[in-house]
Amino acid sequence: MTGYDAWCGVAHGCTRKLGMKICGRSILMHPFYTRDFCHDTNYTYLLPAKNGEEPTLQFLLEVVDILTNYIRKTFDRSTKVLDFHHPHQLLEGMEGFNLELSDQPESLEQILVDCRDTLKYGVRTGHPRFFNQLSTGLDIVGLAGEWLTSTANTNMFTYEIAPVFVLMEQLTLRKMREIVGWRDTEGDGIFSPGGAISNMYSVMVARYKYFPEVKTKGMSAAPRLVLFTSEHSHYSIKKASAALGFGTDNVILLNTDEKGRVIPADLEAKVIATKQKGYVPLYVNATAGTTVYGAFDPINEIADICEKYNIWLHVDGAWGGSLLMSRKHRHKLSGVERANSVTWNPHKMMGVPLQCSAILVRERGLLQGCNSMCAGYLFQPDKQYDVTYDTGDKAIQCGRHVDIFKFWLMWKAKGTTGFEQHIDKCLDLSAYLYNKIKNREGYKMVYDAEPQHTNVCFWYFPPSLRSLPEGEDKRERLHKVAPKIKAMMMESGSTMVGYQPQGDKVNFFRMVISNHAATRSDIDFLIDEIERLGHDL
């Protein structure tokens, strides 16, 4: 109930009047008539400082004001997606925005300027015309969840200091396993810092299942182990093989059909060849939604082979796993319930803020067995509560960020049906794009079929290329088109979309849609923009 006016002046003789009396009960009841901090006011005025409540409240409200303005503009199509600058420009300093750190404190006034500038020179990943990544959009409830998470500032390793979050994680993982279709309730899982780590977990758990002695004796205790994954799969399988001591040479890439899906016969042939060499086929990764094409490997046929040869089946659904929430699209993952483990990133197709990735394991106990080290200072057996809720020892991390709350809160707010609508809408939009350009002049689809996910892959041919004869010269010129258009998009700040080569295919655009703010008009805008920028190339 303490009043606060001109706290700045009271503190060190500054005479600027900075605020009105407030009672400190609820921020919603109080008008603030100024947004200036005195230039002498710094962090030492904030809590836990004596009389720090009001400056703290004022400071946080200033920050929230900056953030809500940013949010408003993010959804405003008249705002640019980004204000591009080269690294050397930002490093040299932009209009008083200096990235260098110093020995002395800056004023809170300057800190607020730094916050504004950080956002100003960043990229609006929630903008309806940001299509650059698999993770796009800005979900307001998820954002609120993340603000709360950082305010709670705790750690997932024990129930002791994260009771609510630990239970939320447990319940949510169980729900996800049910959606995968695992009947028994004895599965397991954990939220990890991203899909690459989730995939790494799957390889670790597979190895532990078949060769548990590797945990103590190392890879020399096992025969030569081989992993199989599609040539279109995510590079994290290779990263895991390098990190975990398999070696990238022991990752066998599987051939795909023209739509980017694994050819099961190729898997079986390679498994047989591996066995004939005396090596052990350990693990197959089937991708549900590849990164570039959005292809879904035929899980059932792959599962048949895995069962026949006793191989661990992982489904990397980092991108496509969310389609399990859609009654219309979940058939694309048919057979997923036969997998031994599944990666599923709610931070991609479900619009949950970064980071939120789950590794789900069908057999309970493997994660724990694989990773536990029983640290006495954290996992005391003589606590007063049921210590099976201390889940930290099954992680490869010790401290673990709370990734669950924002997701849990969004699920509460949207319901399963809300996620389903989100996913169906994004897939409808990609069908709209596909139908719009598949026969349009100057466009060529990278493969000739309706996309399975929201990925639409295509070349744009500027008029100057269209009449050229097929051949290396045309290919070379086409290869440069997407990077040039992308660079111009970024310079103008109008939109962003990804491109890449794939195999022997020269650079093409990969359009993906995961943002619930995107509409058909944004798709139209993207096409107009490609044509505007690319017309004279």
Added chain:
Amino acid sequence: MTGYDAWCGVAHGCTRKLGMKICGRSILMHPFYTRDFCHDTNYTYLLPAKNGEEPTLQFLLEVVDILTNYIRKTFDRSTKVLDFHHPHQLLEGMEGFNLELSDQPESLEQILVDCRDTLKYGVRTGHPRFFNQLSTGLDIVGLAGEWLTSTANTNMFTYEIAPVFVLMEQLTLRKMREIVGWRDTEGDGIFSPGGAISNMYSVMVARYKYFPEVKTKGMSAAPRLVLFTSEHSHYSIKKASAALGFGTDNVILLNTDEKGRVIPADLEAKVIATKQKGYVPLYVNATAGTTVYGAFDPINEIADICEKYNIWLHVDGAWGGSLLMSRKHRHKLSGVERANSVTWNPHKMMGVPLQCSAILVRERGLLQGCNSMCAGYLFQPDKQYDVTYDTGDKAIQCGRHVDIFKFWLMWKAKGTTGFEQHIDKCLDLSAYLYNKIKNREGYKMVYDAEPQHTNVCFWYFPPSLRSLPEGEDKRERLHKVAPKIKAMMMESGSTMVGYQPQGDKVNFFRMVISNHAATRSDIDFLIDEIERLGHDL
């Protein structure tokens, strides 16, 4: 400039009046006279919904109101540290707080209740009397930084979508390397999801330096590799050895003196014994600030041995690395500049919100060489900017959370000197505690010397135990004291402090101080509370 009143009623016939006209420009200019959402209002009213600006603003301000009330109470010593409930109680549902997820959306009103309840049943890790973990406290500027980070919702893998954050990370890592004392500017580093992963990176990089062929050929391409670390070191070294394919048997634990510091002669003897067996000593971890005792291994003497035998030297300064910021205490890490890699977690002793951990590497290029897979869809070589700023390929992650901004913003706000003051203050407090109890009746220090870090390890003997003869019975009874007192602390919610056994030592309290809100009165309170709760045991 759109007005907004009774948007709820306009939308679906509800007649409750919900808000005043606002102009939508700045939240600080507008009084809100109600904090009720209509029970029919749900997430579909929020952005990107048509006319979603005002409901979004209203919702976020309600959330911020909940959060600022929580923050205020966190610093209020009359508030409990926690309101303990057993897992089954929370799972059964507390007064309308239901953790289960459903198919249908909840109202925003209920979402706000869920937010309040989540905080209510959690643990206030920022409370001045929360001493349970190495990471405590709630830094207001760091919190603001994290709110901004989640609003920006981007990903560290490319400069393209995180230009400002990528540069901030680069500059901050360089500054940290300078503080370590590496003279050349050619070092490297990355922020990782916690100290365990940072330590894992150090082992990976050491392996790559000496046996780069492991990346492609697996561990079978290398001889038997051995890692050395203190018996008091963090369990993450063992976790890494299990995960990376070394095997925990190939981690040799080093003997320590009574203060928990590695005995260098023991290291040398074990290195020689390892070589005599034909194995290869690859890596030594010297801990700067052990988890339980807070001990600092003698880095210079260990470095001499590492140089003599050509072994990688890592310094795990997850807990103690921050002392490098203090002119008074940095001598405890003397020799750290001779290390090949250093783990340093600003989220511990420097009060940065979770997660914020850096792995620093003296030699540039190793992280990249070790982990790069050159994914074409992310790291296109034909971008218009200098792609050496696309740092994602040196991570084991693909997507990577922005952990840098809150740290950078805190550094701006506090300056190097502000961190120094924070650290010195916490160490002063631990000295105060040590001096208070070292000769106090009923207390016994676990080792007999002033602590090197803020860890103070001690037994409390209830009066009933004091006159017992030394022996197994007394040990068994003493072993139960700390868990019992801790359980009562949690039930009463008054404070939290850790305990554990270590080696042949029965359960003792480990007091640690990293919270800038703690004062001598809080130390006094802790001791009073131990005596109050433990007196009649």
